[in-house]
Amino acid sequence: MQIEHGGALDRAVMHFGGPPADWIDLSTGINPEVFPLPVISTAIWNRLPDQMLLASTVEAARIYYGVGSEAGIVAAPGTQALIQILPELKTVGEVAILGPTYQEHAFSFQQAKWHVSHCASIEEISESANVAVIVNPNNPDGRITSVESLVDLARKMHGRGGFLIVDEAFADPHPETSLAAHAGMDGLIILKSFGKFFGLGGLRLGFALTSQGTAERLKLRLGPWAVSGPALVIAAHAFSDAKRLDDYTSRLKIRRKLLADVLAEVKLTEIGGTMLFSLIEFEQAHKLHDELCQKHVLTRKFAYAPHWLRFGLPLDESAASRLHKRLVLAISAVQS
Amino acid sequence: MQIEHGGALDRAVMHFGGPPADWIDLSTGINPEVFPLPVISTAIWNRLPDQMLLASTVEAARIYYGVGSEAGIVAAPGTQALIQILPELKTVGEVAILGPTYQEHAFSFQQAKWHVSHCASIEEISESANVAVIVNPNNPDGRITSVESLVDLARKMHGRGGFLIVDEAFADPHPETSLAAHAGMDGLIILKSFGKFFGLGGLRLGFALTSQGTAERLKLRLGPWAVSGPALVIAAHAFSDAKRLDDYTSRLKIRRKLLADVLAEVKLTEIGGTMLFSLIEFEQAHKLHDELCQKHVLTRKFAYAPHWLRFGLPLDESAASRLHKRLVLAISAVQS
Numbered sequence: 001m002q003i004e005h006g007g008a009l010d011r012a013v014m015h016f017g018g019p020p021a022d023w024i025d026l027s028t029g030i031n032p033e034v035f036p037l038p039v040i041s042t043a044i045w046n047r048l049p050d051q052m053l054l055a056s057t058v059e060a061a062r063i064y065y066g067v068g069s070e071a072g073i074v075a076a077p078g079t080q081a082l083i084q085i086l087p088e089l090k091t092v093g094e095v096a097i098l099g100p101t102y103q104e105h106a107f108s109f110q111q112a113k114w115h116v117s118h119c120a121s122i123e124e125i126s127e128s129a130n131v132a133v134i135v136n137p138n139n140p141d142g143r144i145t146s147v148e149s150l151v152d153l154a155r156k157m158h159g160r161g162g163f164l165i166v167d168e169a170f171a172d173p174h175p176e177t178s179l180a181a182h183a184g185m186d187g188l189i190i191l192k193s194f195g196k197f198f199g200l201g202g203l204r205l206g207f208a209l210t211s212q213g214t215a216e217r218l219k220l221r222l223g224p225w226a227v228s229g230p231a232l233v234i235a236a237h238a239f240s241d242a243k244r245l246d247d248y249t250s251r252l253k254i255r256r257k258l259l260a261d262v263l264a265e266v267k268l269t270e271i272g273g274t275m276l277f278s279l280i281e282f283e284q285a286h287k288l289h290d291e292l293c294q295k296h297v298l299t300r301k302f303a304y305a306p307h308w309l310r311f312g313l314p315l316d317e318s319a320a321s322r323l324h325k326r327l328v329l330a331i332s333a334v335q336s
Numbered sequence: 337m338q339i340e341h342g343g344a345l346d347r348a349v350m351h352f353g354g355p356p357a358d359w360i361d362l363s364t365g366i367n368p369e370v371f372p373l374p375v376i377s378t379a380i381w382n383r384l385p386d387q388m389l390l391a392s393t394v395e396a397a398r399i400y401y402g403v404g405s406e407a408g409i410v411a412a413p414g415t416q417a418l419i420q421i422l423p424e425l426k427t428v429g430e431v432a433i434l435g436p437t438y439q440e441h442a443f444s445f446q447q448a449k450w451h452v453s454h455c456a457s458i459e460e461i462s463e464s465a466n467v468a469v470i471v472n473p474n475n476p477d478g479r480i481t482s483v484e485s486l487v488d489l490a491r492k493m494h495g496r497g498g499f500l501i502v503d504e505a506f507a508d509p510h511p512e513t514s515l516a517a518h519a520g521m522d523g524l525i526i527l528k529s530f531g532k533f534f535g536l537g538g539l540r541l542g543f544a545l546t547s548q549g550t551a552e553r554l555k556l557r558l559g560p561w562a563v564s565g566p567a568l569v570i571a572a573h574a575f576s577d578a579k580r581l582d583d584y585t586s587r588l589k590i591r592r593k594l595l596a597d598v599l600a601e602v603k604l605t606e607i608g609g610t611m612l613f614s615l616i617e618f619e620q621a622h623k624l625h626d627e628l629c630q631k632h633v634l635t636r637k638f639a640y641a642p643h644w645l646r647f648g649l650p651l652d653e654s655a656a657s658r659l660h661k662r663l664v665l666a667i668s669a670v671q672s
Binding site: 003201228 | 339343344345364368369370372378379381383384386388413414419440529537540559561566611
């Protein structure tokens with residue numbers, strides 16, 4: 001089984017042709033602007049990433065995410081690397097996943113022989129589930145679950161001998177939704193993606209914020225030198241540069257407005273989203289996806305939701321303006 | 337339990353003081369010269385590493401290592417990430433490890449509840465072991481096991497329902513020792529470290545060369561986007577640049593001779609090694625290690641072998657000359 005993901009521009013270009021530079025890739029929720037990179041010294045490339053480097057990045061993450069000193073923080077080569085090993089923390093049981101959502105959570109638990117139950121709301125989580133997964137804000141619809149109900153749920157899952165995974169991949173520009181201040185409580189594992197907000201999906205870096213005990217088990221499972229030296233240096237720099245962060249966030253907001261404006265102009269209805277993507281509803285969303293591919297715009301369609309299309313952010317006004325033109329043509333082709 | 341490794345310059349500096357730039361770190365087997373880096377485009381940092389990028393790096397690795405098209409190649413964020421998951425390929429059994437050697441193999445199997453038996457030779461491997469691990473050339477003594485006996489052993493282990501792991505972390509400059517041409521045969525898993533020979537320990541990149549079936553299982557276990565985009569680009573570039581590779585290897589040979597000459601001049605006896613490190617025997621090796629630390633030279637001592645000391649390569653003549661001076665002083669301090 002292969003789960004479909006955004007980001008497969010290579011396959012789209014192979015299938016629909018055109019010079020790669022002409023394509024507008026809006027298929028992921030990754031900020032299209034790379035956060036300004038620091039100089040990476042030769043020693044960082046050469047040497048195994050040492051404990052001091054790791055510790056300084058973890059401490060910068062603690063301040064950036066707002067995590068108390070009692071919590072454990074685990075750095076991993078992408079949150080995906082954590083998703084792969086989370087099912088091993090408990091003996092096989094039942095995991096409830098609030099969906100529809102990012103599909104790798106269910107896949108990972110299935111691979112580990114867990115029983116996976118899909119729920120549409122917290123209330124639907126069965127009494128027999130001892131692990132729950134909630135992406136918050138959710139991908140792709142942007143649904144937000146309140147901090148209070150998540151804390152309650154973590155407590156409940158811990159009471160059942162399990163835990164709650166809150167995947168905050170898209171929470172950076174929505175800090176009010178984050179449970180980071182609660183990290184360290186028993187039964188709570190928060191996942192943080194570095195690459196999405198900071199526009200560094202290629203870097204592979206993510207964090208788990210959790211109890212000290214769970215953190216130690218995850219670190220042991222990942223083994224030594226799990227994260228590259230350049231990733232640690234880049235993250236420590238990005239977390240700590242308040243001025244650059246402010247400017248960077250401002251540009252993200254402008255980018256998000258450019259997308260909202262384009263979608264409004266072509267009368268596509270946003271039914272959800274986050275600062276990093278928009279979900280629209282459209283009768284023939286899959287056909288629109290394919291027409292957009294013909295015009296070298298890659299969006300994200302969903303096999304399970306034929307009326308949904310997810311748009312990532314255009315880099316700048318020029319990309320937004322090209323997107324607008326191509327959307328007008330694609331919608332008219334679909335409707336003709 | 338924490339396994340001691342080389343590369344912990346941060347701790348040595350903290351303990352013994354001195355400006356980090358004054359230290360000569362010879363505690364690892366990583367080439368001290370970073371292979372010239374290519375330009376890494378913004379898109380590579382920004383986007384998730386796509387299938388086409390991964391495939392092109394894997395094909396470059398196939399040619400560089402000399403692996404036939406019938407074998408599977410798995411890219412991982414360091415061979416350590418592979419070592420962490422190899423015990424999962426079979427139900428718990430007995431693993432024989434030819435040692436003394438790199439300790440993470442035993443540790444990983446122990447963590448996964450395998451019975452670990454330590455052997456000094458292939459002949460000692462018990463009939464009950466269904467998995468064997470051989471580092472070739474071995475770390476730290478450089479012992480080389482012949483290709484023929486390794487192929488035989490892989491066949492035998494496969495016959496017992498298991499497999500042989502050949503860790504070729506230090507084999508790049510000793511291609512005649514490599515089993516890469518046999519990759520693909522049942523029961524054989526070869527590990528390749530990218531960072532050691534290419535001087536890029538911070539990058540975190542390694543490969544498994546094995547059968548298609550085992551490769552698919554390892555890929556599934558690692559999950560999507562396991563390796564960073566920059567690592568894939570850098571490796572594809574390094575594997576393919578024959579001219580640069582020749583010059584780079586020549587400089588490595590010079591560096592190795594500089595080390596051998598210094599050790600000979602101070603009358604330290606090399607009892608083993610590879611192109612990337614030397615193992616010497618010395619009555620009071622641990623005391624010499626500590627005296628060298630006082631003089632800001634970090635080497636690798638071994639708790640299990642009080643007469644051994646491993647030296648990595650000095651970068652250039654200046655480093656070799658400083659090493660020489662400090663060794664003379666340290667040896668004289670030990671012997672006084």
